Amino acid sequence: MQILLVEDDAEAARHVGSGLREAGYGVQTCADGQQGRAAAQAAQFDLLIIDRMLPYLDGLSLIAELRAQGVRTPVLVLSALGTVDERVEGLRAGGDDYLVKPFALAELLARVEALLRRASGDVRHVGVLRVADLELNVLARRVSRGGREIALTAKEFQLLEYLLRRVDQVVTRTMLLEAVWNLHFDPQTNLIDVHISRLRQAIDRGFANPLLHTIRGSGYVIKDSGSAP
Amino acid sequence: MHRGWLRSSTARLALLYLCGVVVGVSALLWTVYLLTQRAMDSQVDLVIHTEIESLREDYRGGGPQRLVEVLDQRVDDWGRLGAVYLLVDSQGAQLAGNLSSWPHVLAPQGEWREFEISANEHGREVTHPVRAALVNLGGNRLLVGTDLSERRRFMARLRTTTIWGIALTAVFMALTGWWFSRRVAGRVRGVAQACESIISGNLTRRLPLDRSFDEFDQLAGAVNIMLDRIEQQTAAVRTTFNSAAHDLRGPLHRIRARLEAGLQAAPAAVSSLGIEATLADLDRVQHTLAMLLQIAQAEAGGGSAQETIDVAQMARELCELYAPEARERGINLAIHALRPALICGHQQLLAQLCTNLLENAIKYVPGGGHVELQVRATPYNVTLTVSDDGPGIPLAARANMLLPFRRLERDAAAPGSGLGLSLVAAVVRLHHGQLELTDNGPGLRVCCSFPAIAH
Numbered sequence: 133m134q135i136l137l138v139e140d141d142a143e144a145a146r147h148v149g150s151g152l153r154e155a156g157y158g159v160q161t162c163a164d165g166q167q168g169r170a171a172a173q174a175a176q177f178d179l180l181i182i183d184r185m186l187p188y189l190d191g192l193s194l195i196a197e198l199r200a201q202g203v204r205t206p207v208l209v210l211s212a213l214g215t216v217d218e219r220v221e222g223l224r225a226g227g228d229d230y231l232v233k234p235f236a237l238a239e240l241l242a243r244v245e246a247l248l249r250r251a252s253g254d255v256r257h258v259g260v261l262r263v264a265d266l267e268l269n270v271l272a273r274r275v276s277r278g279g280r281e282i283a284l285t286a287k288e289f290q291l292l293e294y295l296l297r298r299v300d301q302v303v304t305r306t307m308l309l310e311a312v313w314n315l316h317f318d319p320q321t322n323l324i325d326v327h328i329s330r331l332r333q334a335i336d337r338g339f340a341n342p343l344l345h346t347i348r349g350s351g352y353v354i355k356d357s358g359s360a361p
Numbered sequence: 362m363h364r365g366w367l368r369s370s371t372a373r374l375a376l377l378y379l380c381g382v383v384v385g386v387s388a389l390l391w392t393v394y395l396l397t398q399r400a401m402d403s404q405v406d407l408v409i410h411t412e413i414e415s416l417r418e419d420y421r422g423g424g425p426q427r428l429v430e431v432l433d434q435r436v437d438d439w440g441r442l443g444a445v446y447l448l449v450d451s452q453g454a455q456l457a458g459n460l461s462s463w464p465h466v467l468a469p470q471g472e473w474r475e476f477e478i479s480a481n482e483h484g485r486e487v488t489h490p491v492r493a494a495l496v497n498l499g500g501n502r503l504l505v506g507t508d509l510s511e512r513r514r515f516m517a518r519l520r521t522t523t524i525w526g527i528a529l530t531a532v533f534m535a536l537t538g539w540w541f542s543r544r545v546a547g548r549v550r551g552v553a554q555a556c557e558s559i560i561s562g563n564l565t566r567r568l569p570l571d572r573s574f575d576e577f578d579q580l581a582g583a584v585n586i587m588l589d590r591i592e593q594q595t596a597a598v599r600t601t602f603n604s605a606a607h608d609l610r611g612p613l614h615r616i617r618a619r620l621e622a623g624l625q626a627a628p629a630a631v632s633s634l635g636i637e638a639t640l641a642d643l644d645r646v647q648h649t650l651a652m653l654l655q656i657a658q659a660e661a662g663g664g665s666a667q668e669t670i671d672v673a674q675m676a677r678e679l680c681e682l683y684a685p686e687a688r689e690r691g692i693n694l695a696i697h698a699l700r701p702a703l704i705c706g707h708q709q710l711l712a713q714l715c716t717n718l719l720e721n722a723i724k725y726v727p728g729g730g731h732v733e734l735q736v737r738a739t740p741y742n743v744t745l746t747v748s749d750d751g752p753g754i755p756l757a758a759r760a761n762m763l764l765p766f767r768r769l770e771r772d773a774a775a776p777g778s779g780l781g782l783s784l785v786a787a788v789v790r791l792h793h794g795q796l797e798l799t800d801n802g803p804g805l806r807v808c809c810s811f812p813a814i815a816h
Contacts, residue, residue: 141611147618185607212610213603217658234614234647237621287681313682316709317655318648319716326685 133248134158136177138168138194139210140186144233148181151237152244165189172198177205179248184211184222192225199226206247210235219316238350242304249301261296264356266335266343268296277335287312288331295344295354304351328352371545375538379531386530390523398516405507409494412441413505420498425456428498432457443508445478445491451500460504464491472496474504548577552584560793564592595661602657609650617643645778652780656765659710659787667705669814672743673698673736675708679715680734683723691728698736702743704811706792714788717781718747718807724775726751726804743813748806759798785809 135157139145142163149159160177162168165186172180172194180198184191195207209227211218222230228250229243261268265278273289275282284292290312295303305324309315328344336342345353420428425448432446436459447458455461464476472495477488490513493506551569558566567588568581617640624636680696687694715734722732726749735746754762754769761767763786768779785807789796794811 141615143615144611144618147615147622150622212607212614232651233610234617234643236617285681287678313678314708315682315712315716317651317713317716319682319720323682323686326689327682330685 133178134160134176135179135181135244136160136162136168136171136175137181138162138165138171138186138191139181139183140164141183147237148240151241155241155244157244163187165191165194168194169197172203172205173201178251179244180205180207181244182207182209182227184209184213184218192222192227195226206251208240208243208247236349238302238347239304239306242302242307242351245301246298246303246307249298261293263296263299263343263354264341265339266296268292275335277339282334284331284334287327288334291327291331292335292354295352298354300353300355302347302350302353307351369542369546371542371549372538375542379534379538382534383527383531387527390526394516394519394523397519401512401516405492405509405512406494408441409492409505409507412444413494413496413503416503416505417496417498425499425501428501428503429457441507443511445493445504445506445508447504449502456501458504464504474506545577552577552581559588564588564595598657599661602654602661606650606654610647613643613647613650649778649780652778652784653765655710655713656780656784656787659707659784659791667707669703670706670708670711672702672704672711672745672811673700673738675712676715676734676736676745679712679719683719687723687732690723692723692726693731694723694734695731696734698734700738702736702738703814704743704792705814706811707788710788710791714785714809715745715747717785718745721781722747722749722751722805724777725749725772730804738813741813742810744808744810746806746808748801748804750801750804753800753803753805754798756800762798763796 133156135152137145137149137152137159139148139161140163145161145163149161152159160171160175162171166188168182168186169189180195182191182195186194189197191209191211195209198205198207206228207226209222209225209230210233211222211230212233219230219232228247231240231243259270261270266275267277268275268289270293275284275289275292291308294308294311305322306318308324309318328346332342332344336344341357343354343356345355345357347353416428416431419431423430428448432448435441435444436446436457445458445460447460447463448456449463450456453463460478464474464478466474466476468475474493474495475491476493477490479486479488481487490509491506492509493504496503496505548569548571555566555568567585570578570581570585572578620636620640620643624640676698677696680694680698684694719732719734726732730750732747732749735744735748737744737746752771758767758769762769762782765783766779767783768777786796789809789811792811794809797806797808797810799806799808
């Protein structure tokens with residue numbers, strides 16, 4: 133997977149670049165908008181990470197230009213401007229996701245993975261989602277594990293559906309807040325933890341093979357760790 | 362003209378002006394009419410008097426015989442237009458004059474008589490009003506008068522002209538007033554619409570100018586200059602905040618990157634604890650910065666377009682988000698928000714408002730306490746109330762709490778930025794709402810009311 137990183141802050145670029153390389157991605161870095169445009173036109177990338185404020189050609193104009201040229205590569209916008217409005221502008225200009233600085237590297241990696249999977253069609257759009265013996269029927273709005281019906285509240289159902297569409301993929305708290313509660317700011321308390329632990333109670337209690345895992349410092353992942361028959 | 366046009370001050374002014382002018386013009390024209398009538402009447406009387414004096418002279422000089430001659434001559438000569446004469450002897454027999462018989466007088470007034478005579482003109486019977494004076498000349502009675510038909514006709518014409526004059530003046534004034542009122546009202550309406558648009562966040566809109574340089578134009582020009590300055594200042598504040606955000610977040614990001622790199626390189630327990638605490642502090646700094654930027658955004662007009670928001674649904678969802686947290690702290694969180702409560706607003710800022718109020722309540726209410734979230738909708742406004750039975754805020758400190766970074770000394774140890782209620786106040790202001798902090802006896806009740814969407 134090849135990623136183009138356009139970021140003028142050298143230290144931030146180094147940090148993000150090394151983090152991505154450690155995670156197994158190939159990274160090319162550019163320090164301004166014009167270089168970024170040239171690089172994006174010269175080679176095929178799987179993902180573009182573009183800072184909003186860039187010298188010579190700002191990030192949003194660069195994205196808009198690439199989109200106008202028919203470049204469909206997913207774009208993650210990085211910005212030090214974090215109000216709701218600027219998010220909306222960023223997404224409207226053609227960005228696929230928006231991340232406000234300073235962010236944890238884990239948050240960036242989770243978003244990068246989510247974007248790459250979405251681009252490769254790896255988000256499951258089927259009506260019945262399964263992992264191990266857990267089954268969620270989107271249309272009937274029913275959840276069962278090992279054949280036993282599980283009662284969930286509407287939000288718990290939405291939470292589980294979001295996770296099940298991204299099996300084996302780390303999902304962060306802010307991603308959940310945005311997707312399930314449509315909140316684009318961080319409440320101070322760790323609300324999501326409480327909701328996840330309630331969901332875990334509902335789907336994992338009494339089963340030897342836990343499916344919903346907390347990744348410390350990152351978020352959560354739903355996966356079949358394989359101890360089940 | 363639409364319903365309630367009388368509410369327009371210019372229309373009322375025009376109507377008042379119209380009434381004044383019509384009364385004035387009526388008084389003037391009617392006075393002219395009356396004066397003309399009196400002048401004509403006295404002229405008639407003067408002419409008759411003069412003629413009687415002249416006839417009396419003739420009588421004194423030549424006796425009845427001479428008088429008859431003079432009268433016959435005057436009748437034959439058509440000397441005076443509309444003149445009427447009749448001389449009779451003591452038996453009532455006509456001696457001279459152009460009346461065939463003594464007229465029937467209804468109401469004699471001293472020497473004056475008014476009556477009507479009939480004449481056959483072109484085969485038609487026509488009556489003429491006559492005013493005449495009566496004198497006794499040695500047993501004979503002499504009647505000298507004037508046919509008033511012509512004068513009556515003239516007065517009737519004058520009366521008609523006067524009434525038409527008044528009516529036309531009224532119509533002209535009404536039309537002028539209507540045009541004036543519409544013109545002024547139209548310009549005021551244009552200004553009002555522009556102002557409303559500006560208040561609702563469209564800071565680039567300006568008042569319409571028509572280059573007439575009249576008072577309205579001058580006023581609009583002055584207001585526009587004022588708006589330009591406000592816009593410049595708002596833009597300057599926005600730029601400052603954006604630069605501040607950028608200049609603070611850049612270094613914060615590098616600090617975080619170094620800490621994370623350090624954490625990965627040397628995960629030894631002691632150093633990593635220090636680093637994790639620093640990262641947590643960094644989160645708090647970041648949160649404070651985000652809140653400040655949100656306040657700045659709300660104060661600068663909110664930016665993005667507003668949408669229709671059901672406050673009740675938003676409150677229900679946020680309540681559900683906080684319910685597990687409240688339960689863990691042993692707080693009873695209740696919600697009353699059944700009916701839809703629609704307002705026009707910024708979804709994220711309103712959600713942040715609601716979140717801040719809920720977080721505050723859950724943070725300060727001790728275990729076993731109650732927090733209640735209520736949304737009510739009337740046709741005019743929507744109120745969102747968060748009340749608790751916690752420690753509350755002393756009356757003297759309430760107004761202060763809405764300013765940034767103000768916290769009660771009591772809460773100094775509790776985590777928090779002191780920005781939550783400032784953001785609430787800024788968001789309420791942005792939505793033209795009202796914010797009230799009251800005593801819940803015991804506890805605090807925060808009530809935000811917003812104008813409802815007009816149906």
